[in-house]
Amino acid sequence: MMRSELTDSSVAPTPDENVRPTFLPFSPPSVGPEEIAEVVAALQSDWITTGPRTQEFARTFADSVGAPAALALNSCTAGLHVALATLGIGAGDEVITTPMTFCSSANVIVHVGATPVLADVEPDTLNLCPTEVAKRITPRTRAIIAVHYAGHPAELTALRAIADQHGLALIEDAAHAYPAAYRGTPIGGGSNPVAFSFYATKNLTTGEGGMLTGDAEFLDRARIVSLHGMSRDAWKRYAKGGSWHYDVVLPGFKYNMTDLAAALGLVQLRRMGDLQRRRQEVVNAYMAGFAELAAEGLLELPVHRPHVDHAWHLFVLRLRPDRLRIGRDAFITAMTEQNIATSVHFIPVHLHPYYRDRYGFAPTDFPVAYDAYSRMVSLPLHPRLADDDVADVIAAVHRIVRANRL
Numbered sequence: 001m002m003r004s005e006l007t008d009s010s011v012a013p014t015p016d017e018n019v020r021p022t023f024l025p026f027s028p029p030s031v032g033p034e035e036i037a038e039v040v041a042a043l044q045s046d047w048i049t050t051g052p053r054t055q056e057f058a059r060t061f062a063d064s065v066g067a068p069a070a071l072a073l074n075s076c077t078a079g080l081h082v083a084l085a086t087l088g089i090g091a092g093d094e095v096i097t098t099p100m101t102f103c104s105s106a107n108v109i110v111h112v113g114a115t116p117v118l119a120d121v122e123p124d125t126l127n128l129c130p131t132e133v134a135k136r137i138t139p140r141t142r143a144i145i146a147v148h149y150a151g152h153p154a155e156l157t158a159l160r161a162i163a164d165q166h167g168l169a170l171i172e173d174a175a176h177a178y179p180a181a182y183r184g185t186p187i188g189g190g191s192n193p194v195a196f197s198f199y200a201t202k203n204l205t206t207g208e209g210g211m212l213t214g215d216a217e218f219l220d221r222a223r224i225v226s227l228h229g230m231s232r233d234a235w236k237r238y239a240k241g242g243s244w245h246y247d248v249v250l251p252g253f254k255y256n257m258t259d260l261a262a263a264l265g266l267v268q269l270r271r272m273g274d275l276q277r278r279r280q281e282v283v284n285a286y287m288a289g290f291a292e293l294a295a296e297g298l299l300e301l302p303v304h305r306p307h308v309d310h311a312w313h314l315f316v317l318r319l320r321p322d323r324l325r326i327g328r329d330a331f332i333t334a335m336t337e338q339n340i341a342t343s344v345h346f347i348p349v350h351l352h353p354y355y356r357d358r359y360g361f362a363p364t365d366f367p368v369a370y371d372a373y374s375r376m377v378s379l380p381l382h383p384r385l386a387d388d389d390v391a392d393v394i395a396a397v398h399r400i401v402r403a404n405r406l
């Protein structure tokens, strides 16, 4: 990698011919000529912000998951925030979510003035554990935000039963879960609010973007919340008198999707079958490639429960520190030296200084999430991986694990 700078051969390290010559990125977007052409077409049209492409993208996305309706937004975070605000959740309310998620699943709870209550995860899927959720319900609880971690759907039957029993809203953070299904129903195919992410690293990307699916009447209200609080009814009422008039019925946000982003999304939707097929091939290769190391108890592989369709957004290994001389951080350094990018999903919410200090969380308050975090590493998983890249990743993991086994 730095070879050109090493002019003094007496101090140059012996090049390791096992190391691939180029750095393998973690999750570059899969954007091709069709996406580029559609964005150019959008730029050349009269609509570059929310317009016909955004509407078509929302309609097509809703159809693809069998959603009653869909609202296109500029992020998944916006979708979660708008869902909570539209439900009227605020000060004095509690919302239960998982520590094993990106910070925004919890940040939005703080944004509406409510209190985030964390419940630990299941040891295999790392999804919100229904038993832990049930233990944390109080008279103030208003909603549960489930996250479909890595693209593996959470146990929605059990979570919905708890929500129904206590009159709570069930909101799904489906940032990883397009396309995925739980017991045959696509994620986003129900009437409860489900937020998807089209961030640059996600399975379907619009650069930045999101979609909120759910009940049509709920989403009509969410649309007002998401766009300055401007009432659509006001438009209808004053249509004859002049289209310039609108009523602001609440202090809403500015969360609309642009037609430039929707242009990307429309093409990505069409390519989704091919993109997901390649992801699945990579997963199959990883599973086969690491089976032996897993059987020897040197690492743990992700699980796939038989009643779900997995979106495979992430491939997360867990090391077995009791069987290895190195920990996760040294493993990541070794992978970087092998020219392979990795990541960690996630630093649990309760470890971040804001949450730790404001809510007084200790690392072992959520022992399953904390243990998983301490030994997890996400490998590159995206449709642009060539077979040789996948083989390089498998070989690098083997070399590092075998060199450090106890």
Ligand SMILES: *Cc1c(COP(=O)(O)O)cnc(C)c1O
Pocket (backbone or CB within 6 Å): 074, 075, 076, 077, 078, 101, 102, 104, 105, 147, 173, 175, 176, 196, 197, 198, 199, 209, 210
């Ligand atoms: C990426 C991600 C988000 C945020 O998505 P944005 O579209 O960037 O707002 C939320 N939750 C999880 C679990 C994520 O991975």
